[in-house]
Amino acid sequence: MSKSINFPFPGLFRGMGLTLKTMVKRAPVTMYPEVQEVPVPRARGVISLDVDNCTVCMLCARECPDWCIYIEGHKEEKGETKPGARMRTKNLLDRFDIDYGLCMYCGICVEVCPFDALFWTPEYEYSEPRVADLLHNKEKLTEWLATVPENPALES
Amino acid sequence: MTSREMMHRSESAVSIELQTPDMTLNIGPQHPSTHGVLRLVAKVDGERIREVEPVIGYMHRGYEKLAEVRTYAQITALVNRIDWVSGFASEVPFILGVEKLMGVEAPERAQWIRLILSELARISSHLVFISSYPLELGATTPLMHSLREREYILELIEEVTGGRFHPNFNRVGGVKSAYGGGSTTKKQSMDLPAGFFKRTSEAMDRMDKICDDIDTLVTGNELIKMRTVGVGIIPPDKALEFGLSGPNLRASGVAYDLRKSDSYLTYDQVEFDVVSRPGGDCYDRYLVRLHEVRESVKIIRQAIDMIPSGPLQAKVPRVLKAPKGHVYSRAENPKGEFGYYIVSEGGKMPYRLKIRSTSFSNLTILPWILKGQLIPDLVAIMGSLDFVLGDVDR
Amino acid sequence: MSIFIEAAIRAVFVFGFLLVTVILLVWVERKFVSDLQNRVGPDRAGPWGILQTLADGMKSFFKESIRPTNVEVALFVAAPIIALMTALLIFMVVPIGAPVEINGTEYALVGADLNVGLLYVLALSSMAVYAIVFAGWASGSKYPLLGSVRASAQMISYEAAMGLSLVPVVLFAGSTSITTIVEQQQGTFLGVFPAWNIVLLPSFVIFLISGFAETNRAPFDLVEAEQEIVGGYHTEYSGFQFALFFLAEYIAVFNISALTAVLFLGGWSGPVFGPAWIAWVWPIGWFLLKTWAIVLFFVWVRASLPRMRYDHLMSFGWKKLIPVSLAWIILVAIAIGIRDFGLPWS
Numbered sequence: 001m002s003k004s005i006n007f008p009f010p011g012l013f014r015g016m017g018l019t020l021k022t023m024v025k026r027a028p029v030t031m032y033p034e035v036q037e038v039p040v041p042r043a044r045g046v047i048s049l050d051v052d053n054c055t056v057c058m059l060c061a062r063e064c065p066d067w068c069i070y071i072e073g074h075k076e077e078k079g080e081t082k083p084g085a086r087m088r089t090k091n092l093l094d095r096f097d098i099d100y101g102l103c104m105y106c107g108i109c110v111e112v113c114p115f116d117a118l119f120w121t122p123e124y125e126y127s128e129p130r131v132a133d134l135l136h137n138k139e140k141l142t143e144w145l146a147t148v149p150e151n152p153a154l155e156s
Numbered sequence: 157m158t159s160r161e162m163m164h165r166s167e168s169a170v171s172i173e174l175q176t177p178d179m180t181l182n183i184g185p186q187h188p189s190t191h192g193v194l195r196l197v198a199k200v201d202g203e204r205i206r207e208v209e210p211v212i213g214y215m216h217r218g219y220e221k222l223a224e225v226r227t228y229a230q231i232t233a234l235v236n237r238i239d240w241v242s243g244f245a246s247e248v249p250f251i252l253g254v255e256k257l258m259g260v261e262a263p264e265r266a267q268w269i270r271l272i273l274s275e276l277a278r279i280s281s282h283l284v285f286i287s288s289y290p291l292e293l294g295a296t297t298p299l300m301h302s303l304r305e306r307e308y309i310l311e312l313i314e315e316v317t318g319g320r321f322h323p324n325f326n327r328v329g330g331v332k333s334a335y336g337g338g339s340t341t342k343k344q345s346m347d348l349p350a351g352f353f354k355r356t357s358e359a360m361d362r363m364d365k366i367c368d369d370i371d372t373l374v375t376g377n378e379l380i381k382m383r384t385v386g387v388g389i390i391p392p393d394k395a396l397e398f399g400l401s402g403p404n405l406r407a408s409g410v411a412y413d414l415r416k417s418d419s420y421l422t423y424d425q426v427e428f429d430v431v432s433r434p435g436g437d438c439y440d441r442y443l444v445r446l447h448e449v450r451e452s453v454k455i456i457r458q459a460i461d462m463i464p465s466g467p468l469q470a471k472v473p474r475v476l477k478a479p480k481g482h483v484y485s486r487a488e489n490p491k492g493e494f495g496y497y498i499v500s501e502g503g504k505m506p507y508r509l510k511i512r513s514t515s516f517s518n519l520t521i522l523p524w525i526l527k528g529q530l531i532p533d534l535v536a537i538m539g540s541l542d543f544v545l546g547d548v549d550r
Numbered sequence: 551m552s553i554f555i556e557a558a559i560r561a562v563f564v565f566g567f568l569l570v571t572v573i574l575l576v577w578v579e580r581k582f583v584s585d586l587q588n589r590v591g592p593d594r595a596g597p598w599g600i601l602q603t604l605a606d607g608m609k610s611f612f613k614e615s616i617r618p619t620n621v622e623v624a625l626f627v628a629a630p631i632i633a634l635m636t637a638l639l640i641f642m643v644v645p646i647g648a649p650v651e652i653n654g655t656e657y658a659l660v661g662a663d664l665n666v667g668l669l670y671v672l673a674l675s676s677m678a679v680y681a682i683v684f685a686g687w688a689s690g691s692k693y694p695l696l697g698s699v700r701a702s703a704q705m706i707s708y709e710a711a712m713g714l715s716l717v718p719v720v721l722f723a724g725s726t727s728i729t730t731i732v733e734q735q736q737g738t739f740l741g742v743f744p745a746w747n748i749v750l751l752p753s754f755v756i757f758l759i760s761g762f763a764e765t766n767r768a769p770f771d772l773v774e775a776e777q778e779i780v781g782g783y784h785t786e787y788s789g790f791q792f793a794l795f796f797l798a799e800y801i802a803v804f805n806i807s808a809l810t811a812v813l814f815l816g817g818w819s820g821p822v823f824g825p826a827w828i829a830w831v832w833p834i835g836w837f838l839l840k841t842w843a844i845v846l847f848f849v850w851v852r853a854s855l856p857r858m859r860y861d862h863l864m865s866f867g868w869k870k871l872i873p874v875s876l877a878w879i880i881l882v883a884i885a886i887g888i889r890d891f892g893l894p895w896s
Contacts, residue, residue, distance in 0.1 A: 009378045010376075011376035011377045011378045011381075012377060012378055012379065012854075012855060014372050014376060015372055015373045015374075015376070015377050015854050015855070016850060016851070016854040016855075017372075018369060018372045018373055018854075019297055019373075019586040019587070019850065019853050019854045020586070020850070022297075022301075022585075022586055022587065022588050023585045023586050025588055027584070027588050027589045027590050028304060028588070029589065029590050031590070039314075040311070040314050040315045040318075040349075041349075042314070042315065042316070042317070042318040042346075042349070043314055043318055043319075044318040044319055063227075063229070063230070065226055065230040065233050065234060104233065104237075104322070105319065105322065106230075106233030106322070106324045107233075107318065107319075107324060108229060108230065108233060108324075110335070111332070111334075111335075119335075120318065120335075151335065151344050152349040152350060153349065153350035154345060154347045154348065154349060154350055155347060155348040155349060155350050155351070155352050155353060179692060181692050181693075181696075187780060188780065189778065202699070203696065203700075203860060290856055293856040293857060294768060294769065294771065294855075294856040294857025295854070295855060295856035295857075296583075296587065296852075296853065297586065297587050297853050297854060299587075300587040300588055300589055301587075301588065304588060373854075377855070377856065379769055379855055379856045379857075379858060380856050382858065382859065382862055383856065383857075383858075383859055530859070530860065530861070531696070531778050531779065532772070532778050532857075532859045532860060533859070534778075535778050
């Protein structure tokens with residue numbers, strides 16, 4: 001590649017030829033509202049919650065780098081299994097909110113959850129006109145559960 | 157008064173009247189060619205720049221301080237936001253540092269995956285440069301072509317890690333190996349998805365094609381040459397003096413590449429050339445990056461042939477605690493040497509994290525090199541240094 | 551019909567024609583550029599996004615025109631109006647078709663057939679510089695000032711090249727009336743080639759290049775180089791005033807294209823078929839075809855080339871274009887002299 005500049009500017013015309021050649025190509029664009037793009041299965045779109053698996057252990061809330069998960073729960077007595085035995089308790093989830101206005105989609109909460117309660121789903125259509133509406137509560141997070149994809153096959 | 161004296165006086169009067177004061181021009185923080193929020197306080201005489209003073213910090217997010225109250229796993233999620241156009245590449249030196257501190261080593265396969273993803277990040281970062289640099293010189297079309305191709309690279313990164321920009325895929329002792337810590341579905345391995353190698357080599361073919369297209373559109377373009385050849389020459393001694401690294405240094409004729417000279421990951425097992433050019437002008441800085449894309453393609457092609465199978469994660473304790481000590485670890489990022497100095501007092505969190513970010517060091521040459529340049533050349537030179545403001549301000 | 555009414559009708563027609571054309575032109579440019587750049591372009595407003603320009607125009611019409619505190623009000627307000635007026639007035643002398651006969655009277659399809667048409671065009675395009683200089687200076691801001699300094703230097707130096715490139719055309723036609731120049735280009739050479747002024751190839755190239763510079767289009771758009779001086783002279787303009795500048799710029803592009811078509815590509819000359827009642831459409835069609843071809847060429851160049859640097863631009867104008875056009879004028883003058891008076895020794 002020489003740095004010299006030749007007079008008739010062949011480079012200019014080669015470049016113009018390339019743009020003209022591009023003209024006949026179709027634009028590789030997904031026309032979004034009409035055509036939906038399908039994200040890859042591992043895409044970190046939104047976090048879904050399986051309420052039944054949650055034990056209110058607070059690991060996710062604690063490990064979140066910007067503390068955008070709010071959990072409240074209470075203990076409920078399950079009743080004695082055997083007479084005289086210690087009263088068994090169960091943790092029940094009252095509140096599980098993720099503030100997607102704060103979330104940085106690192107996925108640490110999903111990773112640390114020891115009980116299969118949190119899953120990533122590639123769903124991405126949940127933008128809101130108000131920032132406050134980005135706070136997804138327990139019910140909304142559970143709705144996402146239906147969209148959790150199968151894990152993809154692996155490269156051998 | 158003699159006529160000679162009068163003439164002399166009138167001449168001096170004229171010269172006093174015609175003195176033009178320098179104009180202070182604030183370029184930025186909101187300016188189309190400052191890549192975000194860099195502010196240059198320039199004293200200009202017409203279009204000629206007398207002196208320039210960069211003002212940074214408009215995007216300071218305090219990562220060094222944030223890191224002091226975050227665990228190592230959390231910091232990994234933060235550091236890929238420092239240089240967001242090559243997110244994966246800024247994770248690697250940090251995780252290598254923590255591994256060195258804790259004395260663990262990632263398994264072979266994890267190292268290779270890191271290498272492939274680092275090179276993908278390098279390609280995507282260089283493609284951003286290749287797209288934005290001609291745009292700064294006024295050519296709009298290369299942007300569309302190279303950003304279109306970058307999308308294929310980002311898709312590959314997303315396919316493996318789940319994130320296009322912020323992979324957060326490195327873990328101490330390997331890479332993210334399972335979807336989560338649960339018992340059933342989430343325990344599944346998060347190895348490379350099926351067909352990844354095939355799609356990667358297809359994407360690499362596309363990269364070869366786009367490099368040729370960019371050659372036609374930009375490299376051979378006489379107007380681009382007029383704008384860049386001989387503009388903003390950084391001699392090798394000045395480049396070293398100002399602590400430049402990466403393509404900016406190599407364009408000045410110093411063939412210094414950490415991948416070769418201080419090899420990490422498995423870079424010593426792949427064959428590639430360190431691209432360097434002798435000129436040190438904007439055109440050379442552009443060409444070095446374009447050739448590095450080709451070299452990265454070469455590296456990835458070798459890597460997908462050489463990658464062994466095996467585990468993704470070495471055995472590490474559940475709660476990561478680094479022993480007392482300090483370590484400096486560095487890697488060759490797309491923009492140059494990226495380093496972390498980690499001081500640990502033995503806890504779950506580092507006592508201090510010092511980030512040697514590439515763009516900040518590369519930016520230090522601005523006042524020297526912009527002195528006496530024209531405003532259009534300012535744009536050409538600034539663009540050719542390829543900095544990201546998040547990387548400058550941290 | 552009173553001459554005043556006729557003039558008014560012509561003026562209104564030119565005005566309306568230009569406005570409709572510009573609305574189309576902006577859309578065509580955006581669509582064509584997006585094709586060249588492998589993207590889709592505007593496609594939401596109306597079929598194929600054809601109403602996008604209208605929507606943008608409406609938006610800027612209803613937006614607030616912000617006037618910064620430091621402005622020189624009179625000039626600040628006058629600048630976009632001058633820009634638009636000069637752009638509109640230039641088209642008045644461009645004939646868009648062959649003369650038509652209505653009720654026995656022949657009407658020329660031109661706003662005004664001036665016998666000094668070319669001088670009028672050059673004079674008005676010099677006036678256009680004032681708009682930019684006023685805008686830059688009256689804004690009381692630094693980037694517009696830099697932009698207007700660039701603009702005045704650029705437009706004045708390319709004015710010279712443009713004027714010189716037109717001299718051979720005038721020599722060839724023996725008139726500065728644009729209608730005469732078009733009529734002189736009718737017919738064919740040797741029965742095959744159209745007798746267009748394109749034979750004056752150096753003039754054509756120089757005129758086109760200076761046209762790019764006069765209209766501040768890429769690769770000579772340093773006046774509004776956003777990467778360097780933000781918006782150039784219109785940085786401080788907003789709302790409707792900005793829209794006026796925008797309109798003027800695109801009308802200027804169409805003007806230069808139309809002038810190129812008229813002066814070098816034979817204007818409305820071209821084959822005519824069909825019965826008499828349809829035959830008058832053909833010349834207009836040929837004129838529009840040639841003009842739009844030049845417009846698309848402008849867009850194509852914009853999509854392909856980067857911007858030149860200011861000093862390169864000036865040295866290109868003064869050191870290359872002007873000497874070449876001077877040499878070319880001498881050559882053409884000698885050739886015409888030989889044609890008209892024979893060889894000096896015969």
